[in-house]
Amino acid sequence: MADNIEALSFEEALSELEKIVRGLEGGQMKLEEAIASYERGAALRQHCETKLSEAEARVQAIVQKANGALDMKPLD
Numbered sequence: 001m002a003d004n005i006e007a008l009s010f011e012e013a014l015s016e017l018e019k020i021v022r023g024l025e026g027g028q029m030k031l032e033e034a035i036a037s038y039e040r041g042a043a044l045r046q047h048c049e050t051k052l053s054e055a056e057a058r059v060q061a062i063v064q065k066a067n068g069a070l071d072m073k074p075l076d
Contacts, residue, residue, distance in 0.1 A: 005043050010051040017044040 020041040063073045
């Protein structure tokens with residue numbers, strides 16, 4: 001498990017989050033391990049939401065010119 005969540009790509013963070021969810025749903029973890037996993041999962045969820053918001057802003061910044069060419073509009 002990577003310690004630095006900020007360094008993870010969206011796909012890496014989502015994959016790790018899915019593993020955590022499966023582990024928690026399995027009910028086989030000790031209490032302290034489950035709490036630590038839940039905390040990491042919450043941080044991974046936030047990281048994924050941030051990455052998705054950033055991607056959405058980039059996509060929304062792409063506009064089509066009158067001649068059909070794509071351009072970038074400045075982000076507010």
